Structure formats: structure tokens, C-alpha cells
Amino acid sequence: MTRWFRSHWAEEDTWFYFEVDADGQVELQEPLEKPVAAASLAEWEAAQQSGTLAEYEVTFGATEEVAVHEWDGHEPQDLTAGEFEAVWLTARATCRARARARSAHGA
Template sequence: MRHWFRSYWTEEGTWFYFEVDADGWVTRQVELQGPSAKPIAAASLAEWQAARTAGTLADCEKTFGAAAEVPVHEWDNHELHGLVLEEFETVWLAARTACQARARNRSASGA
């Protein structure tokens, strides 16, 4: 069973949106930074694992970032706000689109 929630981390000025599996491992993660909620990550654990196997992990992380590497129950002092799937998917799709556009712009500019 999957669960969705978000958490605001004041020290980073960032909203984190998470999809977690039944064991508390993050399967998808979105990071929105600053007052404008700029998407800076939209990472998928399955995609990250496939990229690692394929030897393309650096490109994957450069484009989409990385998901948390410890289960939710090991986190310290982060207030979690529950979401429904539809809320998470809306944020996920917008963040993925923004990350892909940034990657295309980097590629077009030769960066």
C-alpha cells in the first residue's frame, strides 16, 4: 500500500512531497524550493535503480535528483501532512515537466 504526504523543511525553505511504500521507503519524491515553489527534483526510486544498473546514474540525478535513502520512520522531527494520490500526482507531473525542460535547456545550450 502506498501513502502520500508532504513536509516543509524550514532550514532548506523547501516543500518535500513523498510517495512511500508499505515499508516506509520513498518511491517518488518532489522538492519545491523557495517562495515561488520552484521544482528542483522529481525523483523516482525505480528510475534511479534502472539508471544505476545502466551506468547513467549521473545523468538521471542531474535531471531529476534523487529520492531519500532511508525509510520515513527513521526521519527526525519532520511534520508530515497527508495527501491523496491526486494531489501528489498534480505536483509530480508539474515537477517532472519542469525538470525535463531544464535538462533540454542545458542540452541545447551545451551545458
């Protein structure tokens, strides 16, 4: 069963959005809600195996290494699939655009 939720990490003033089972994750940094990462564990593992992990992480970031059940202590707020998907799609588009801009500028 897939679960969608978000959790606030007060120390970093960062929202983490999770899709558990499908391994999607979006990390938004407040107050501007600028996507820091929009990484999928399955994609991350595939990039690691293919030797393209550095490129993947530059574009989409990395998944959190903290087990999802540990987030329960951070008062997770349940989301619907649609709420998660809207944030996920926006964050992925932002990450791709940022990567294209870096590439165009030779960075």
C-alpha cells in the same frame, strides 16, 4: 498501501513531497516552489545499474537518503493521490524542460 504526504524542512525552507511504496518523490523549494528534484527510487536504481545515474540525476535529481519514517518528526501533511500526482507531473515536466534547455545550450 500507498501513502502520499508532504513535509517542510525549515532549515532549507524546502517542501518534500512523498509517495511511499511507489517511491516517487518531489522536492520543491520555497518560496517559488521551483522543483529541485522529481526522482523515483526505482528509476534511480535502474539508472545506477545501467551506468546512466549521472544523466538521471542531472535531469531529475536524487531521492532523499533519509528513511521516510524519519520524516514523521517534521509534521507531515497527508495528501491525496491526486494532489501528489499534480505536483509530480508538474515537477517532472519542469525537470525535463530544464534538461532540454541545458542540452540545447551545450551545458
